[in-house]
Amino acid sequence: MASTWKSSIPILLWFVALAVLKWAGLTEIFYTHLLIAVGWFLLIPLLTEAGVTKGITQWIQKAGILAMFSAAFGLAGFTLLETGTWWQWIVDIGLLASGFFAMIGALLGFFKWD
Numbered sequence: 742m743a744s745t746w747k748s749s750i751p752i753l754l755w756f757v758a759l760a761v762l763k764w765a766g767l768t769e770i771f772y773t774h775l776l777i778a779v780g781w782f783l784l785i786p787l788l789t790e791a792g793v794t795k796g797i798t799q800w801i802q803k804a805g806i807l808a809m810f811s812a813a814f815g816l817a818g819f820t821l822l823e824t825g826t827w828w829q830w831i832v833d834i835g836l837l838a839s840g841f842f843a844m845i846g847a848l849l850g851f852f853k854w855d
Contacts, residue, residue, distance in 0.1 A: 748790055752783045771819065774812035774836065781805030781843060793850050800846030804839045811835030 755776070762772055782805045785798050811832050818828030 749787060752780070752787060755780050755783050771812055771816045774808065774815055774832065777836065777839065778805050778808035778812055781808060781839070788850070794853060797846045797850045797853070800842050800849065804842035804846065807835055807842060808839040811839065 759773070759776055759780075762776065767773065781801055785801050785805075788798055788801065814828065814835065815832040818832065822828055
C-alpha cells in the first residue's frame with residue numbers, strides 16, 4: 742500500500758510550521774520542542790499507511806511521548822525556575838533519547854519492512 746499526497750499534507754504543514762518558527766527566531770524554546778513531538782506523532786499514520794509493522798510505530802510513539810514530556814519539563818523549568826543549566830540538560834537528554842527511539846524504529850523498519 743502506498744501513501745498518497747493527501748495523506749502527507751499534515752506532515753508537510755508540520756515542515757511549514759517548523760520553517761516559520763525558524764524564520765521567526767523561536768527555535769530554542771518550548772514551541773520547537775513541542776513541534777518535534779507533534780512531528781513524531783504525525784509520522785505514525787504515514788508509516789502505517791506505508792505498511793510498517795505495529796512494533797515500529799510503537800517506537801515512534803515512544804519517541805513522541807518522550808519528546809512531549811521533555812517539552813513539558815522545559816516549559817515548567819523555563820517558567821518556574823531561574824535560568825540555570827540543570828533543567829536544560831534534562832530537556833536536551835530527553836530530546837536526544839527521543840531521537841534515539843525514533844532511530845531504533847527506523848532501523849527496525851529498514852530491516853523488517855512488510
